[in-house]
Amino acid sequence: MSDVVDAIISQWVKERPEVQEDLWPVELLARVQRLARVIDKTARATAAAHGVEHGEFDVLTTLQRSGPPYTLTAGSLLKASMVTSGAITNRIDKMEAKGLVERVREGDDRRSVKICLTEYGHEVTRAAFADHLANYAQLLDGVDRDLVEKTAEGLRQVLETLGDTATTVE
Amino acid sequence: MSDVVDAIISQWVKERPEVQEDLWPVELLARVQRLARVIDKTARATAAAHGVEHGEFDVLTTLQRSGPPYTLTAGSLLKASMVTSGAITNRIDKMEAKGLVERVREGDDRRSVKICLTEYGHEVTRAAFADHLANYAQLLDGVDRDLVEKTAEGLRQVLETLGDTATTVE
DNA sequence: CTTGACAATCTCAACGTTGAGATAACACCA
DNA sequence: TGGTGTTATCTCAACGTTGAGATTGTCAAG
Numbered sequence: 001m002s003d004v005v006d007a008i009i010s011q012w013v014k015e016r017p018e019v020q021e022d023l024w025p026v027e028l029l030a031r032v033q034r035l036a037r038v039i040d041k042t043a044r045a046t047a048a049a050h051g052v053e054h055g056e057f058d059v060l061t062t063l064q065r066s067g068p069p070y071t072l073t074a075g076s077l078l079k080a081s082m083v084t085s086g087a088i089t090n091r092i093d094k095m096e097a098k099g100l101v102e103r104v105r106e107g108d109d110r111r112s113v114k115i116c117l118t119e120y121g122h123e124v125t126r127a128a129f130a131d132h133l134a135n136y137a138q139l140l141d142g143v144d145r146d147l148v149e150k151t152a153e154g155l156r157q158v159l160e161t162l163g164d165t166a167t168t169v170e
Numbered sequence: 171m172s173d174v175v176d177a178i179i180s181q182w183v184k185e186r187p188e189v190q191e192d193l194w195p196v197e198l199l200a201r202v203q204r205l206a207r208v209i210d211k212t213a214r215a216t217a218a219a220h221g222v223e224h225g226e227f228d229v230l231t232t233l234q235r236s237g238p239p240y241t242l243t244a245g246s247l248l249k250a251s252m253v254t255s256g257a258i259t260n261r262i263d264k265m266e267a268k269g270l271v272e273r274v275r276e277g278d279d280r281r282s283v284k285i286c287l288t289e290y291g292h293e294v295t296r297a298a299f300a301d302h303l304a305n306y307a308q309l310l311d312g313v314d315r316d317l318v319e320k321t322a323e324g325l326r327q328v329l330e331t332l333g334d335t336a337t338t339v340e
Numbered sequence: 341c342t343t344g345a346c347a348a349t350c351t352c353a354a355c356g357t358t359g360a361g362a363t364a365a366c367a368c369c370a
Numbered sequence: 371t372g373g374t375g376t377t378a379t380c381t382c383a384a385c386g387t388t389g390a391g392a393t394t395g396t397c398a399a400g
Binding site: 001014034145158 | 171173175176178182186189192195199201206207210236299303306309310312315317320322324325327329331332
Binding site: 223 | 385386387388389390394395396
């Protein structure tokens with residue numbers, strides 16, 4: 001049996017045989033991209049069911065898992081989310097309007113902004129995250145559990161080599 | 171050593187111990203998403219260097235690898251790209267304006283539109299794809315080749331189970 | 341023929357992201 | 371004190387995607 005990426009690669013081999021030996025990264029990276037799109041759809045739907053965008057959901061969970069006092073700077077959220085600063089500002093604007101988070105400007109450095117999860121934000125996050133995990137499990141339903149672990153471990157090593165080793169966001 | 175996802179999971183375990191046993195899908199899916207973001211940045215930069223968007227680049231390569239006559243219907247491109255119909259129409263509009271592809275309305279079914287790679291589109295694709303493969307290889311430079319293969323194989327099995335087994339686009 | 345179901349594409353407004361730049365606060369040194 | 375560089379966040383226009391719906395063509399049944 002073969003997947004879509006197998007088909008893509010064999011098309012390339014047929015159409016441009018000279019690149020065959022350079023296609024090995026495609027085996028991994030194209031699959032990551034395809035799977036990412038599937039995950040994206042799931043995550044988008046889950047978030048929407050709870051009245052938030054999936055970028056906003058990302059911010060919510062990042063805040064919640066950071067532990068008390070459920071507060072991070074905009075900069076920390078930016079690094080954790082791997083998006084540009086404009087995107088984070090926009091997300092926080094919308095989330096503040098919905099009452100999910102609050103901007104707190106205080107402390108030593110008046111440039112930095114602390115983003116604080118509200119009680120309402122907490123509730124939404126709890127419910128949405130439970131749903132999220134259920135949908136993740138459902139997505140991988142039917143996939144051998146051992147295969148999931150082994151593949152995850154492989155990706156972990158790849159990410160480590162790429163330098164994706166940031167310490168826990170503080 | 172541990173990567174960012176390890177840190178994320180251990181935050182969850184500390185903050186919400188009751189979900190620990192439901193976190194196993196995160197080990198795989200979160201890593202796929204993080205790696206996908208890295209790939210995305212690379213692909214975006216590569217495409218931009220050749221004057222196209224990375225969605226457009228996706229269309230170009232799909233057409234080229236489909237072989238002579240380098241022509242696919244809008245519907246085929248839609249399925250191959252995993253985006254909505256609106257996105258495909260928009261892409262083709264822009265690409266037609268740039269002279270990369272042509273819309274051909276002819277044949278048996280007058281609802282369908284054939285998208286045809288122009289000579290110029292061919293040239294751009296050839297150059298951009300070579301660059302693309304080089305950047306992919308560079309991205310995985312330093313990653314053990316055997317690890318790449320094994321992880322790719324794991325993802326292939328996951329994708330197969332998820333039903334990502336479409337036949338070659340015709 | 342004509343009615344109805346279906347298929348392929350297009351339309352368009354709302355939305356989120358990007359990317360470059362502006363703003364403001366801090367840090368360090370002369 | 372003044373100057374220079376850096377850091378943290380915000381601003382904003384351009385852009386691509388989504389998602390729902392409109393349009394137009396096809397096909398089978400009556």
